[in-house]
Amino acid sequence: MNKKRIGVYVCHCGTNIAGVVDVENVAKWALEELGEEGVVVSKDNKFMCSSVGQELIQTDIEEQGLNRVVVAACSPHLHEKTFRTASERAGLNPYLCEMASIREQVSWVHTDKAIATQKAKAMVAGAVRRVAQHEPLEPIHVPINEATLVVGGGIAGIQAALEIANAGHPVYLVEREPSIGGHMAQFDKTFPTLDCAACILTPRMSEVGMHPKIDLMTWSEVENVDGYVGNFNVRIRKKSRFINLADCNGCGICEQKCPVKIVDKNFEAGIGYRKAIYRPFDQAIPNYPVLDQPNCTYFIKGTCKACEKFCPTGAINFEKEDELVNVEVGNIILATGYDLYDTKKIPQYGFGRLPNVFSSLEFERMCNAAGPTSGEIVLRDGVTKPKSVGIVHCAGSRDLNHNNYCSSICCMQSLKFAHLVHERTGATIYNFYIDMRTPGKDYDEFYQRVLEEKTFFIRGKVSEISDAARNEEEEGKLVVQVEDTLLGEQRRIPLDMVILSAALVPKADSGDVAKQFGISCSSNGWFSEKHPKLDPISTMTEGIFIAGCATGPKDIPASVSQGSAAAARVISYIETGVLALEPIRATVSEENCSGCRICNDLCPYNAIVFHDETMVSEINHALCQGCGTCVAACPAGAISGTGFSNEQILAQVKGLLMLDFAEPELEKVP
Amino acid sequence: MSENGKPKFAMYWAASCGGCEIAVLNIHEKILDFDANFEVAFWPVAMDAKYKDVEALEDGEILLTLFNGGIRNDENEHIAKLLRQKSQIMVAFGSCANEGCIPGLANLSPIESLFETVYNTVSTENEEGIRPQSSYEMPEGTIHIPEMYPVLRTLDQVIDVDYYMPGCPPESHQVAAVVDLVISVVKGEAVLPPKGTVIGAGNSTVCDECERTRNVKKIKKFVRIQDIERFDPEICLLEQGLICNGPATLSGCMAKCPTSGAPCVGCYGPGPRVLDYGARMVAALASVIDSRDPVEIEAILDGIVDPAGTFYKFNLAHSLLKTGKASWNGN
Incomplete structure (x- = not known):
């Protein structure tokens, strides 16, 4: 590699950073103190993310021959892409651009200006030393599976499913209750127009039920999720209704004849009744009943079978078991409600x-x-x-x-x-x-x-x-x-x-659901958005979207809008067909792997295979998401993560600890 | 080069137990080849010599020095520096010189607490509370003993080291192989490996040489060897809950311990790509604990008695930690 020529750009972010950190001082310091480490340009700018700021980087790459860039600004979650793209426009490999978060991790969390400025310098030193160790990387391209999984059949999920299906793409809609409709199906009127809830909801429900592109799975729950954006494998448990669906015509005779009457704590909120074989309400979609096993006389006492006797099509099947279905989807929308x-x-x-x-x-x-x-x-x-x-x-x-x-x-x-x-x-x-x-x-x-x-x-x-x-x-x-x-x-x-x-x-099990899909929850238990304002329907996990009340309380129009928004995002992914992924992957050094098999069961994406003949483990790069679990676990250090090598991390740590620098002289700010 | 034309050899014993010296003698008849090819300039355990004899040598007059032991006092440091000056090839020989080994575990305690342990136990008769002092006034004059340092340092933390030969002690077949190599180099039949190379060891970890059957790891309980009546003679010891450090330990010993049913304690030190041995083992074991219940996980972890002594038994002084805070502050 040629001599390192590193450019450092320190952002004021208006007063967001400059109000606490002396950014000009940081920029000046970087040029003086980090010159030996390869820093040849160091500048500060009011808004690095502005086109002026980006052009500053591009011009310096072109004119000063920079081969590494450090931008000290906000969190990489916000603008890493901006600056990497700017670097790329000037012909620099985007992975040779690194960010130091001096807003989220410095100016927003400190009040003492002298100490904050010192910490900002440490963050810059860490980033400079790290970026010096960076290698050019190329993104990995993966195909996007056209199918989408929507979890939750309330109004948000219904809207999302219909949008995607109407665009011509297959949807699996999974609902844990016997019918879709969600809470909206329980209401009488909707504010402020006083529309009848059923009148506006049920047409959407039957559209879902009849849509050729929607595979509706009610009375079903997601059991397991594997894979990654574009290529998720999902196992769904279709709970037994004790009905042969192919034979059932939804006539409702079984419900009339069932002698057991139970308080319906669910759909009727405990003030009405249902039978032990039932549909929650007349317009239920699908129209099939569900046999409530714990309350069914036949299952309790071994006799009754009234439903079976009266069923005109012989659809009742007391032996029917749960069914497990595996589906492959490219994206997932969680609209699990409240x-x-x-x-x-x-x-x-x-x-x-x-x-x-x-x-x-x-x-x-x-x-x-x-x-x-x-x-x-x-x-x-x-x-x-x-x-x-x-x-x-x-x-x-x-x-x-x-x-x-x-x-x-x-x-x-x-x-x-x-x-x-x-x-x-x-x-x-x-x-x-x-x-x-x-x-x-x-x-x-x-x-x-x-x-x-x-x-x-x-x-x-x-x-x-x-x-x-x-x-x-x-x-x-x-x-x-x-x-x-x-x-x-x-x-x-x-x-x-x-x-x-x-x-x-939040739903009682929202924490478990979040864990299952690899997303996070706020302290109150609502699903966390990627960005609360600018990306309220995405999550930190690529390919997993959220909509409706699962993200926080909201009314029907807002839930519907989010369902549509999530669907639009999914459709744009599907239309692109191919997704460029970060090339951050783990690799096993065959020479150093002793085949101890510590890593074999750890991968959340099942990307690790063990070869019995050679006694070494290998990582499938198509499946690997670069999470680093195996890298940390490998006792021999035989697995390395692209972009997170020991050298890169230790160089950054040494910078953060300000090793090899003179003791800081902190000016006391009154 | 000595008068008889043979290159000079030195071996020194600093803070260590002496096992490394025995390991060299344990190469049996090969020691005769060694004698035929080398003149012993300085080897206190084998023959009488004075420090002034070494001081009198020309710089670089000794071809090869095998230095075993860590640097715990000023005498260790003085001789290490002296031998470095007089030697062409300096080998950190054995675990103590390489990584501090068991004497290095004392880095977790400040000197006062070490002295307290050694000189004030229930079984020690020391009513006057005598402690070692580096100088003492006698009627005949002042006498000196070496000054103990607050922490033990490894050889390469004190002087420039050319080669590293791990093991507690290095296996005799590895010592013999290194002796053969040096003799061939002297005869001009071979060349030395690049400076900084680890010699006398493999390029992987102990598991690579272990013949036990290995499966996917899931650990429900850690046990110590005395806690179980019988363990499976064929299956990986770690899978049976015994803490075997083999997965992180440099190969080269032919997996003698695990093969014969004793878990690897890690005496060959970190594998080729292991930066911090203890951290690697802790991360690895934590990854394969078979539970998601915090209370159960806590109970499983309680099965690891003495984590520092288990995972840093040989390499604390050379790890990222290096010492406990109290002893470091005394440094």
């Missing part, structure tokens, strides 16, 4: 103890014309119409004891409830809110409308809901104790019925 917060965890609100305190989902089912009360709003006794109703916002949201975030949809949902109660019962309505949040299109107009319907709005957090009457007026009522912060006084409001607008929380 759970509702269990309002029993807020004991002072009395849910589960005071009969006429309802959860928001119970109320949705009650309002639904296809629900247990056929849309009648009644008390827990099933007959009495309430004369006064309270709706509590933020039940479990914006509360450090429960969930510290805003669940985003509850204000609008509570307004919708108020409207429905008004329309169907004429009852007096109180909404208890902390802040009213109606930022969507036509949302605040809906709030105005509900205000005009003479709903009372009390700004304050409900402290208790009880049935302990203090006077005659409160006798037999639920009493809501609340501080009315607009009046500045405590109030006790006797009501017939209270609805709790429960918080949205």
Whole structure:
């Protein structure tokens, strides 16, 4: 290799970096102190990512003959590609450009300017010493499998699946419940337009069910995921419905004849019933029933088989077992949705103890014309119409004891409830809110409308809901104790019925799902985006996308938009056909491998094979993702990772530790 | 070159046990070839000699010095530097000179604590609390003993070393092979390998020479050899839960220990591409623990008694760590 000629570029990032780090000093220092290490150019610039900044690098490569570039700026997650591409435009191999993160790792996390500047120098020294050890690399090209896996058949997943399938590409849609539709299928009306949820959802559902490009797998769960972007192998468990699907025509006779009646805690939120062989609702897609094995009399006592006797097509099959299906896909969209917060965890609100305190989902089912009360709003006794109703916002949201975030949809949902109660019962309505949040299109107009319907709005957090009457007026009522912060006084409001607008929380197993697909979760448990603003539907794992409430609470339009956005990204990958991957791969030195087999079972991508004849292990570069697990594990050090050699890492460490430099003289900043 | 025309040879014993000296004698009749080709200039364990005899030699007059032992006191350092000056070829011979070996494990403790252990145990009669001192006033005058350093250093941390010959001690067949090589070089029949080469060892790790059957590793429990009644004579010891350092250890010993049922303790030091031996073994073993339950993992790890003594038994002084913090601060 020729003599190293390294250019160092230190970015101000406006005041993001320059506000804390003395960038001019860092640039000057790099030229003076790192000259012996090959630094021949060192400059600072207001915004290195601007076209001016990029041209600076290109010009210096061309005119100064730079053969290495270090950009000290933000995290490589943001602009590594920018600067590598700029280097490449000037004819330098992109992998000879290295970034030092002096924003995320320095200016944003320190306040002492002198120390921060010193640390920035250390980061630059590390990057300079590392880049000196870099070799030119070429990207690896992999084909993209045209098929896509969508996990979760709620509205976000449905939208994503339809977008991709309509573009002509195959989709596997996996849903763990017996039918697609998700939470939206449980609702009666949607805010703010009061469309009937079923009327707008079911056409989409049947489109999915009939789409020639969509392979719908309901009552199914993903068991295992292998591979990498473009080439995932997914094993799906199709749980047994105890039905021969080829014979079932969805007539529903089995459901009518089944003698077992069970409280439906799932779809009916515990206020309705279903049979032991059932479809969750009439418009379920697919139309096949599911036999609920733990509750089926035949499976418990060994007799009954009513469903089998009456089935006109002989489709019932008590012997049917789970089926495992392997599919190969290029991309995966996770739209696994949310759970509702269990309002029993807020004991002072009395849910589960005071009969006429309802959860928001119970109320949705009650309002639904296809629900247990056929849309009648009644008390827990099933007959009495309430004369006064309270709706509590933020039940479990914006509360450090429960969930510290805003669940985003509850204000609008509570307004919708108020409207429905008004329309169907004429009852007096109180909404208890902390802040009213109606930022969507036509949302605040809906709030105005509900205000005009003479709903009372009390700004304050409900402290208790009880049935302990203090006077005659409160006798037999639920009493809501609340501080009315607009009046500045405590109030006790006797009501017939209270609805709790429960918080949205991540699915109970979201952590396990994230681990299975190799993505991460926020501290609250929602799936983490690649970038919260600029890339909200991607994850840090290439080829895995996220959409809908799995990434955080959101309303239906936002979920649908995310489903479409994720689909657009997937389609663009499919259309490209080939993906250029980072050439970061692990390689076994055959000479040094003793065949100890420590590495053999570690690879998350199954890229390691062991050759019995030669007693050495080998890594398949098409499968290897360069994660480095085997490199770290190899006791003989016989596996090396491209771009992460011992020499490169140790050179960087030596730079970071500022070895061989004079002791820093820190100026104390007052 | 001596008067009889034979090149001069030296061997020295610094901070070490003496096993390396025995290993050289253990080459049996080959020692006669050695004698026929070399004049012993300085070999305290084999024949009488004084430091002033060495000091009197011309620089570079000794052709070959085998230096065993680490540098623990000022006498070790003085002789190492003296022999370097007088020798053409300096070989770090055996684990102590190469990597510090077991004396190097004392780097985990400051001197005071070492003295406390040695001179104040229950079984030691030392009522006056006497400790070694580097100088002492006697009626006849001041007497001196070597000054002990806060840490043990390996030979190449003190002087320039030409070749490295590992092992605790180096296997006799490897010593014999090196002797043969040097004799052929002297006769002009062979050339020396490049400076810095590890000689008398293989190019892989112990597993390469081990004949036990190896499968994919999954470890549910670590055991010590005395904890199990019977282990499988054919299967890899590591797979049976015995901590065998073979996977990270330089080959060349013909895997004598694991083949005969004793796990490799790592005396040949790090394999050719191993930077930090202990870190490699820890990372390797952690990777194959067969559990995802933190509590169970903790319990499995508790089966590793004395991690420093297990994974850095031979090479602490030459590892990235080098010493414990307390002894380093005393340095």
